[in-house]
Amino acid sequence: MMRISFLFLMLSGILIAGCQTNEEAMVSIDQLSISSEGLADGQNYYIISPFKWKGPEEAELVDISIVDEEGEPVNSSQGISASFYVAADTKQSGVYRRDDIGEKQRVDGYELTEEQTLIMQLKLNNVRENENRRLKVLFTSGDEVHEKLLEWEAVEGLKSSAS
Secondary structure (H helix, E strand, O other): OHHHHHHHHHHHHHHHHHHOOOOOOEEEEOOOOOOOOOEEOOOOEEEEEEEEEEOOOOEEEEEEEEEOOOOOEOOHHHOEEEEEEEEOOOOOOEEEEOOOOOOOEEOOOOEOOOEEEEEEEEEEOOOOOOOOOEEEEEEEEOOEEEEEEEOOHHHHOOOEEOO
């Protein structure tokens, strides 16, 4: 009888441990492609797309940047000057050429909700497409800093044309 009770407890423990889910934090962004002609050099653009969060705990953004295949930041020395913001999920997706996009919040310290909008403000100078560019998202969750690299057509397909 003792042996059966012991086996029952062991099997119950294994089943309970196997059924527990260890949900991983996930960020995602809707795909959005850029015009095949590219964006005009030196002009101010906003690229707006839905940005989603799912995870077991609350999360707060730390930084968002464009990185190359080695994970190094892409910046104005490579012809791309980009800043990132977050806004309500009601903003219309697309590529806009204007000086202002309306209400937006800085990325650092933004508490993620299930759905929000990512705003990338950028200027390009002699940029070619590069399928190795990624969007690097840093966020904190559960007292840990997490990093996610996202494939996003909007950064892979960035290219400029003479204005």
